[in-house]
Amino acid sequence: MDRRRLLSLSAVAATAAVAAACAPESGPTPAGDDSPAASEPFRYSPPGYEGLSIELDKPATRIVADIYSAAALQPYGIEPVGIFGYGRDGAGKGDLDIDSMNIIGLDAEFSLEKLAAAEPDIVLGYGNTDGSGWTWWDEKLIPQVSAVAPYVPVKFSYLPKEMISHYRDLALLLGGTESAELVQQEKDYDAVVERISAAAEEKKDWLTVLPAQFGTDAIWTSFTLGQIKMLSEAGLSFVGPEQDGESAWAEVSWEKIGEYEADLLLLHETSLDYEDNPVYKNLPAVKAGQIGTWDDKRAYTWSGYTSWLTSVAEVVEQAEDIVD
DSSP: OOOOOOEESEEEEEOHHHHHHHHOSSSSOTTTTTTTGGOOEEEEEETTOOOEEEOSSSOOOOOEEEEHHHHHHGTOOOOOOOEEESOOOGGTTOOOGGGGGGEEEEEEEEOOOHHHHHHOOEEEEEEESSSSSSSTTTTTHHHHHHTTSEEEEEOOOOHHHHHHHHHHHHHHHHTTTOOOHHHHHHHHHEEEEEEEEHHHHHHTTTOOOOEEEESSOEEEEEEESSHHHHHHHOOOOOOOOOOOTTOOEEEEEETGGSOOOEEEEEEEEOOSSSSOOHHHHHHHHHTTTTEEEEEETOOOHHHHHHHHHHHHHHHHHHHHOOOO
């Protein structure tokens, strides 16, 4: 779930010709210009989009990316000439300094004029079903963006380690570099997942976990989002309502959430209006102080995920059996 509204256009039309007319004299420095990979024509077949290939007759050095993707590419030295989309606040932006970047649009806003002025070689971000555009764009915006630069989709239905690896591969193709520090960070990630697995195995006979995003009028849970699937594969046992249809989320009312008792609560970091609700206060895990966090839009970086998983490992290791 991401209860996003479809993007609205903040410009009526734009073509590649606009770029020449309104391109800035100075701006962000394209990433990867000094890398050997940056001198090769761009060729990329996005994982999860069978038969789709994006090919240029030149390197892709000027990149416009959604915030989630810009954050994932940053550790490799990729600096977009423009950013757009959701994620300005919270874990999705990673270590990006949003205010210092060239903003094409935030949340549901998108300026075709600013896009053209940035003169991108490619536009990349979370992809829609067929990979033709951003997952939250209105259909009529897609061909207008494509008139400026081809869209490179990232399918976001993979487990976190796969997502981070996909972004790494893309970053290297764009001229980024993988440092020894990043190689070590991957090892640290693997180690903390093993730590969670060991703690889960020790408590497998009783430990139950409720992953929940609290809202003013309802609560959402999930078993199929990548972060929860990863923890499930690590051995944690999750409780909550069954999901309906193709949605990755299940909705449950405040009146019903108490039916899903759990030893440990994973509280979504974007939850709202829950702290003073007596239903929340009376959940067994809350009363026992056995609370961790999660966020399905966390930036896909080794360091970011290792930090979060370390906090999960700590609460799993400290959890006690509090429900029958």
